[in-house]
Amino acid sequence: MNILVFVKATIDRNAPLDPDEIFPGDRDDKSDVMTNNYDKNAIEAALRIVEEKGEGKVTAVCLGSDMADKVVKEAIAMGCHEAIRIENSKTEITHFYSVAKILAAAAKKVGEYDLLLFGMQSYDYGTATMAPMVSEFLDLPLACWVEKVAFNNEKVTVDKVIEGGIRKIELQLPAVLSIASSGDFEEPRYTSVRRIMKASKTVVPVWEIVDLGVEEQKPSVEFDDIEEPPARTEKCVIFDDGDANELVGELLGALKEKGLNLGAFK
Amino acid sequence: MKQLTKIFKTFNFDKEAQEQNEMILDMVYELAMNEIIEKEQDWDEEGAHFDPATKNVSYPSGMMDLYEKCQQNDLFSIIVPEKYDGFGLSYTLWNAVIELMARASLAFSMFFPSQGLNIEIIDKFGTPEAKEKYLPLLASGDAIGAMAFSEPNAGSDISAVTTKAEKEGDSYYLTGNKIWLSHGGAAGTYITFAVTDKTAGPKGLSAFLVDPKITKENMEVVGIEEKMGLHGSITSSMALDRAEVPKENLLGKENDGFRLILGSLASSRIGIAAQSVGISETALQESINYSMQREQFGRPIGKHQAISFMLADMATKVHQARLLYLSTAHMKHMGENTQIESSMAKYWATELAQKVTYDAVQVHGGYGYSRSYRVERLFRDARVLTIYEGTSEMQKTIISRGALARAQK
Numbered sequence: 001m002n003i004l005v006f007v008k009a010t011i012d013r014n015a016p017l018d019p020d021e022i023f024p025g026d027r028d029d030k031s032d033v034m035t036n037n038y039d040k041n042a043i044e045a046a047l048r049i050v051e052e053k054g055e056g057k058v059t060a061v062c063l064g065s066d067m068a069d070k071v072v073k074e075a076i077a078m079g080c081h082e083a084i085r086i087e088n089s090k091t092e093i094t095h096f097y098s099v100a101k102i103l104a105a106a107a108k109k110v111g112e113y114d115l116l117l118f119g120m121q122s123y124d125y126g127t128a129t130m131a132p133m134v135s136e137f138l139d140l141p142l143a144c145w146v147e148k149v150a151f152n153n154e155k156v157t158v159d160k161v162i163e164g165g166i167r168k169i170e171l172q173l174p175a176v177l178s179i180a181s182s183g184d185f186e187e188p189r190y191t192s193v194r195r196i197m198k199a200s201k202t203v204v205p206v207w208e209i210v211d212l213g214v215e216e217q218k219p220s221v222e223f224d225d226i227e228e229p230p231a232r233t234e235k236c237v238i239f240d241d242g243d244a245n246e247l248v249g250e251l252l253g254a255l256k257e258k259g260l261n262l263g264a265f266k
Numbered sequence: 267m268k269q270l271t272k273i274f275k276t277f278n279f280d281k282e283a284q285e286q287n288e289m290i291l292d293m294v295y296e297l298a299m300n301e302i303i304e305k306e307q308d309w310d311e312e313g314a315h316f317d318p319a320t321k322n323v324s325y326p327s328g329m330m331d332l333y334e335k336c337q338q339n340d341l342f343s344i345i346v347p348e349k350y351d352g353f354g355l356s357y358t359l360w361n362a363v364i365e366l367m368a369r370a371s372l373a374f375s376m377f378f379p380s381q382g383l384n385i386e387i388i389d390k391f392g393t394p395e396a397k398e399k400y401l402p403l404l405a406s407g408d409a410i411g412a413m414a415f416s417e418p419n420a421g422s423d424i425s426a427v428t429t430k431a432e433k434e435g436d437s438y439y440l441t442g443n444k445i446w447l448s449h450g451g452a453a454g455t456y457i458t459f460a461v462t463d464k465t466a467g468p469k470g471l472s473a474f475l476v477d478p479k480i481t482k483e484n485m486e487v488v489g490i491e492e493k494m495g496l497h498g499s500i501t502s503s504m505a506l507d508r509a510e511v512p513k514e515n516l517l518g519k520e521n522d523g524f525r526l527i528l529g530s531l532a533s534s535r536i537g538i539a540a541q542s543v544g545i546s547e548t549a550l551q552e553s554i555n556y557s558m559q560r561e562q563f564g565r566p567i568g569k570h571q572a573i574s575f576m577l578a579d580m581a582t583k584v585h586q587a588r589l590l591y592l593s594t595a596h597m598k599h600m601g602e603n604t605q606i607e608s609s610m611a612k613y614w615a616t617e618l619a620q621k622v623t624y625d626a627v628q629v630h631g632g633y634g635y636s637r638s639y640r641v642e643r644l645f646r647d648a649r650v651l652t653i654y655e656g657t658s659e660m661q662k663t664i665i666s667r668g669a670l671a672r673a674q675k
Contacts, residue, residue, distance in 0.1 A: 014267075031271055031288070070289075077289055190297060193340035193353055196289045200282050 001056030003046040004110060005117040006103055006134075007075055008036040009068035010124045019226045022124075025065035025089055035071045038119030040078070040188035042179040046117050047079045047189070049149065056114075057081045061106055063099060065089035069204065076199035077191035084110075086207045095222070096125075098214075100133035105212035107138060115156070118178040120145050128178065135176035142176045143169055147183025159183065267295050270362055273588065277358060277596050287359050293339060294366045302332055302370035309373055309498030310643050316451075316490040316502075323451035323487055326498050333377060336407060343405035346385055350401035357533075361540040361595040365588070368544025372647040373498030375544060376448050377410065379537030379655075384411025384455050387530050388475060391518040396475055400455055409454025413534075414444040414476070414504065415527070422660050424459075425468035425524055429506060431460035438462075438474065438516070439508040443488075446654070450502025451487035454478065459523040466521060473523035474511045481509035495646035531656065532608035533598065538655045539591035539608075539615035542648070543584060546619045549626035549644045550580045556630055573629055580622045587615035606668035613661035616651035623648040 009024040015032035024033045043060065050056040060075030060083040062068050072083040086106055107116055116138075121128035128144070135142035147166065148159035154173050159166045161180050171177075179185050191199075237254065239247040256262060274287055305328050312326040325333075336342065345360045346352020360382060367375035385404050388396055403409035420426035429442025440460050447456070456476040463470030478485060484507050491501040518526040554577060557568030567573045590611040598604045626641040627634035634641050652658045 031268055073285070073289065074292075077293075190335070190339050191289060191293045192338065193290055193344060193355075196286055196293070197353060199289070200286045 001050055001053045001115070002113045003049060003056065003058045003115045003117060004107055004113050005039070005042050005046045005058060005060050005075070005080065006119075006130065007039040007043065007060050007062045007071055008119070008122050009033050009062065009064040009071040010036045010122060013123070017228065019228055022226055024067040027067060030067060030070050033067045033070055035074050036119055036123045038121055038123060038179075038181055040119070041181045041185045042117040042119045043075055043078050043080060044188040045146075045149070045177075045179045045185040046115070048185065049115070049151075053151070059084060059110065061103065061110075062086070063088050063102055063106075072204050073199045073202070074191060076202050076204075077195045078189055079195060083202070083204045084207055085204050086209060086212070088209065096127055096129050097133065100130055100137060101214050102209055102212060103130065104134045104137035105214045106207065107134070109207070109212060114173045114175075116140070116174070116176045118176070120178045120180050131176050131178035138176070140174055140176050141171040143171055144178040145180040146177045147180045147185070149177070149184075267291070269585065269588065270365070273592050274358070274362070277592075279356075283356075286355070287362075290344070290355075290359060291362060291366065294341065294363050297332075297335060297339065298366045298370035301335070302367070302374050305329070305332065306371040306373070306498075307640070307643070309371065310495075310647075311497070313492075313497040314490055314500040316487065318489075321451070321486045323490060323500050323502060325452065325500060329374065329498060332374065333407065336377070342381055342407040345382060346401055346405035347389060350389075350397060350405060352385075352401070352405045356596070356599040357536070358592060358596040358599050361536050361591060364537045364540040365544040365547070365591075368541040369548045370544075371498065372541060372545050372644075373496050375541050376496070376499040379534045379541065380413050380448055381407075381411040382537055383413060383530060383534040384457055386533055387457055387473070387517060387526070388455075390530070391473065391526055392475065393514045393516070395514040396517075400475065400477075403454060410449050410452055412447055412449040412453035412456045414447050414450070414456045414458035416446040417443060418445055422657060424527070425471065427459060427461065427471065429458070429460040430464070431462050431472060431474065431511070433462070433513075436513050438472075438511045438513065440474065440476070440485075440506045440511060441508055443503065443505050445503045446491070447502045447504055449500055450504050451490075452500055456485075457517065457527075459527055462523075463521050468524040470521055471523040472520050473517035473526050475515040475517055476506075476509060476511055477515065480512065480515075481506070485509040494649055495643065496650055529605070532605045535608040535612035535655050535661075536591055536595050536598065536604070538651060539587065539594070539611040542615040542619035542651050543588045543591060545644055545648050545651075546580070546584045546587065546615075546622040549619075549623045549641055549648075550577070550584050552639075552641050552644070553577060553580065553626045553629040556633075560631075567629070576625050576629060580625055583618040583622055587611075587618045591615055606665055609656070609661040609664040609668075612655065613652075613658050613665065617658060619648045619651050 012032050012034040021027050046058040050058055058080045060072055060080040062072050063086045065088055068085060072085050075083050118131040131144055132142055143158045143160050145161040146158045147161055150157045155170050156173055156175060157170045159168055239251050271288055309326040315324045343352040344355045348354045364375055364378045367378055388400055404411055415424055417427050429440055431438040431440050458476055459471050459473045461470055462472040486505060488503040488505050557573050558566050560567045594604050594607040594611045623645040627645050630639055630641050633639050
């Protein structure tokens with residue numbers, strides 16, 4: 001069982017916010033960069049599948065600048081057998097359509113695989129579009145938000161999260177799955193000292209986008225500007241002292257005073 | 267976390283070691299801040315257990331599950347030589363791990379300094395058989411390492427121990443009482459010392475590695491201490507009644523135990539300084555968070571100079587203490603003698619922790635005195651730091667003697 005798991009470098013949620021440095025490649029300090037946390041669920045799924053099968057290989061694939069080295073090394077330190085980084089320092093391609101094209105081309109270049117795994121979304125933009133787009137480009141079956149997998153010959157049956165429940169579907173391998181952060185793969189494993197020592201000695205191959213035969217697509221969305229929202233000046237007023245009925249009246253009165261349209265509440 | 271890794275960048279680690287350090291610290295931080303800190307309040311409330319009928323001790327619920335995660339992540343093997351299933355990494359890293367663990371729970375961090383001291387003493391003074399047998403067990407964490415130094419009448423004056431060791435055939439048989447044993451009854455190795463020549467004073471003491479699998483019921487827990495803080499950690503009194511120690515478990519030479527143990531304590535003192543920085547860092551962070559939320563006189567209290575200056579003092583103290591313990595640990599990693607510097611780091615960092623946790627309660631006002639707030643526990647837990655592994659007064663004695671000796675040279 002050969003599994004490719006796609007991992008993304010994002011800005012650490014604890015790092016200071018800077019509208020001019022929204023991509024990992026913009027940052028000078030590696031400690032500002034972290035693995036997209038949802039991708040760790042995908043790594044956990046990949047490792048568990050291979051462990052349970054007793055054979056196979058997990059390769060982590062990451063599109064990013066050298067700031068993303070930390071992310072591919074972490075994937076190895078979690079247990080991935082190999083990793084590939086696709087160099088993305090010059091243009092810092094971030095529009096989703098192009099990224100998906102590049103990832104699909106990388107999968108094609110690897111050639112042999114049974115599963116392509118993604119986190120259910122990214123921590124930063126959260127579009128959850130990579131798995132669907134890559135499956136479309138490679139013409140492979142897709143299941144998103146997968147909580148559980150069971151294999152039967154050339155097929156995989158998955159439990160996917162839908163609103164209000166679980167839907168079981170069967171897919172022909174190879175297939176593309178996005179892994180939910182709930183269910184069987186909810187708790188990704190930690191790295192360990194032993195695997196960290198191995199990761200630090202592993203030389204991760206770096207592929208160039210031009211070698212993948214992908215032409216850069218015109219972005220469908222462009223960022224004009226990104227800025228911090230203005231600081232809020234309104235004070236929070238809490239109505240908690242007195243009878244509930246009277247308090248509701250006071251609240252509505254205060255809202256009315258602010259000029260809000262209260263509709264039926266007059 | 268950034269403060270810690272920033273200091274690491276100033277040390278002479280090569281690129282590969284630097285990367286390993288950062289990845290290991292990231293992993294420990296995640297484990298400490300995602301899981302261990304969540305349990306800290308429950309452990310404090312539940313405390314450790316002792317069953318007088320079976321003489322068994324146990325840690326509060328869930329603590330061993332997290333201990334097992336530390337085992338799975340190979341955390342106890344950091345400073346163990348590669349030959350004995352370890353990774354032979356630096357004391358600098360090891361002590362930073364202790365700091366991160368103490369940020370989450372001082373009680374949980376108690377697993378680390380004594381493990382480190384067991385590893386170091388056995389590696390330095392153990393017989394080849396003892397190293398072969400016990401270092402892999404300590405590296406995997408399958409054995410918890412404990413220290414049994416204090417006795418009812420031998421505290422700071424550890425030369426006053428009365429536990430005696432009688433040699434018969436290929437074994438020593440130890441008889442006496444030991445108190446203040448962290449992990450006593452739960453540990454897999456105990457380092458202790460006993461009188462082998464009662465006419466020679468401190469020069470008649472020998473150090474031993476006691477294995478409870480060999481002593482069996484001849485070493486047992488008498489009781490556990492109800493303490494002001496550190497409730498989650500086991501602190502036992504133990505009685506040895508002709509407890510067998512095979513001659514392979516003698517550490518160093520016979521009658522050389524006092525010098526050997528005294529020399530080794532410098533190492534674990536760096537770990538106590540690291541614990542102090544961990545607990546102080548959490549007290550600081552709790553105070554910053556609270557002071558930005560709590561509003562009085564129309565603005566967050568952190569924006570009032572009285573509180574903001576207090577926070578500035580706390581942050582400076584934490585940074586100062588961190589520099590002290592990390593530079594001492596790195597000196598040790600570089601093979602320097604750190605006898606005096608370790609005492610300085612222990613003395614200064616543990617005293618600063620008193621002030622930082624005290625101020626953290628003050629910043630929280632009435633809430634700081636409530637058990638529902640973390641700073642109340644931090645204040646209670648921190649109190650022991652200036653006492654165990656040598657009181658502040660003992661550290662000052664060591665420092666002043668050292669300073670005088672240096673001045674005379």
